[in-house]
Amino acid sequence: MGSGVCAGDYDNDGHADLYVTYWGPSVLYRNLGNGRFADATAPAAVAGAPQDWSTGCTFLDYDRDGYLDLFVATYQDFNLATTPLPGKGANCEWKGMPVFCGPRGLPYGHAELYHNRGDGSFERVTAQSRIGEAKGFYAFTSIAADLNADGWTDLFVASDSTPSLFFRNNRDGTFSEIGAETGLAFNEHGFEQGGMGVAVGDFDSDGRLDLIKTNFAGDHPNVYRNLGKGVFEDVEGSGEAKPWSR
């Protein structure tokens, strides 16, 4: 079951490669440059664990060594055998209809960072990069961008029913998760939302990268205006964000 995809030239051969996330092992497809792809997952060692329900992924060069590294977020550690059937447990109904259970009540997901060694293989650096310290989220889309304008690529993850995550690149191979401190974890009222998709761009042309996050049905998107130094304010519903208001 494919859940996400990201593109990046991880082997610097001038051809964009693909990483496709799944419930179960994910797959790295190396672009052969002739319209064909080869499964390069095993030599790259980026499949993830069998129970991972991987969702958002993004290539980034977090240590500026010239090779694209890989960030992968997971929605849940998903086990079909222990997950209630639709309509058969708590959080298994939506608007009176039986639906896929969760995410609340199911095991949280996690995030992984793989460092590109430059030889076609990756090293899992989740612990040493401190990416693994973030807990308690159901991740969907992730995006890589220099959100605090310090010249180093940061990460943002839209999370479902849990705080969204902002991993600030500490410029030493580590990251700090500072979503709540910087106004990106919740909406303007401090509520968790059903974060789904995310896009980055400078919508107010002030030279800083802003974020827009879409949410589950019935909720408004967030338009996070970058106030500088990686601090954000949700301006959805204001005059500035009017084009996105429903």
Added chain:
Amino acid sequence: MGEGSFALILLLAAPDFASLFNAGLERYSARRFEEAAPLLRQAAQIRPQDFNARYLLGAALAQLGRNDEALREWRTAQRIQPDHRKLLQLLIVEYSKGRYFQESAAVAKQALSREPGDADLHYLAIKALQDAGDYDAAREVARRAAEKFPESARANFEYGFHLQKIGDVARSLELLRKAMRLDPSYEEPFFFYAGLLVKQGAYEEALPHLRTALRNRPDYVPARVLLARALMQLERWEEAQQEVREAIRLSPEHPQPHLLLSQIFFRLGEEGKAREEKELSLKLRRANPTLLEAVQGRPLQ
């Protein structure tokens, strides 16, 4: 004495409906719900079609927090008297409490169709429809309420609130202003009006409205947090911290003030303190999830 005579004595000694009901009513009135419930249940068993017995038994069970049992009794009562206004109101609220949002909305629609001139029912229906995720229907009921009860601050507020949610900010501001004028002691319009001002970057202008909301209700945490947010934007850090600390004093279990304090510390470059407050906020959030429930951004207090 023969077996038949013994049964007759037992029958004569058994309490009748009236004495059971009256005893149950007496205990209910004295707020002795644990004692009232079994008496009323016996009364209802004797006369299963007695509305008052079912109604009061449901009320006693609701007071005891036995939501599902209360709903069962009230549903039976509703079959006996389908148009009982108070019962319909109670069903709307109790269904919602039990998170049976669709049922709550269905009863609300039914009640409104029977009592179209009842303002309170409109407000209950708006909330029930919001909870059920039917925002269009909620907005339509709010529109009708504002039309029918033009001098009601609540009706004007509700419609203004719903217009804000679909991006009609100009009309929303107008209705919220009217609500503030009609009832200066009603805190919600002041809070939401200020919220719109903050979104538009009119931080200074928002401050007096938030202070009015807080004069009316000092423990209104979302208003105090919004006031602190506006002060943060104005870089009035000390005042912002004061407001957050007051919110923490008034509502120590609420996660939101700690989150904002974390953001203040972060903006001031004190990342260690920011992290501590964030962790505390997340811990409180997990311990009190209902404190942060909202209907389209409208905090439930």
